[in-house]
Amino acid sequence: MTRTTSARHTDILNGYKEGGSRFNDWAREKLGEFTLLDWSWGHIKMRWEIDDRFVMPDGVMFGGHIASVADHVAGLAAMTVLTADKERFRTSRLETNYFRPLTMPLAMIEGRVVNAAKTLIHVEADFKNAQEKLAVRVNAVQVRRMTG
Template sequence: MANTTSERHTDILNGYKDGGSRFNDWSREKLGDFTLTDWSWGALNLLWDIDDRFVMPDGVMFGGHIASVADHVAGLTAMTVLSDNKERFRTSRLETNFFRPLMMPLAKIAGRVTNASKTLIHVEADFLNAEDKLAVRINAVQVRRMTG
């Protein structure tokens, strides 16, 4: 497989990075405000401006919401290694490990593909809290599929 992201997926990721895509609108409404700061083959970095919609009364981010965000991050990261415009993927496994509470105002997220085969994409991502300490690490498996 070539180490080149397809034109379609490059456009999606660059649109997300620019901030004006339908994916930005969807994620802002459903998950929170993310900024894709940079991406390359097999890796990306995001900033998550955490708002109070998903914070419990004690100020800690709800773990189930973090898991939803983890799925989103895993998908964006997997997208970086799709080399054919017709390729898509679906999450088949998502594991979320919590080390510290994640709280407002900001989380830094670094996603990386640990292995990409013909049928599976393994992703790992770290969520760092405002003090740059590891708060959450996720592991996901995405199953590749072709459309059309």
């Protein structure tokens, strides 16, 4: 079994890490300011600068917004294990468990692929608050598919 991310997905992830891709622009507008700090096969590290667009009046992040971000993070982690340029994926299941509130100014995120099979990719991701305490854990399943 090969353990090399496809050229297409490597380019997407490296572009995201460098900060100038269309994916950065999309994420910044829709989800907030993300930095992909590092990625490797089955693993990503991110920094999320939380801004007041997504914070409720009491200063806590809205859970539905965190779930949207969780889906984005799970997708990036799944992308690291795609081996063919024509491979794509779709979220089949997303479970978001909240342990403590996420607040400004930031969250540190680590995502990992716990199993990559022929048709399913299982991802787990942890969101830690500014005090480095676990705030959210995500479990997701991505369904692999081929295009063209």
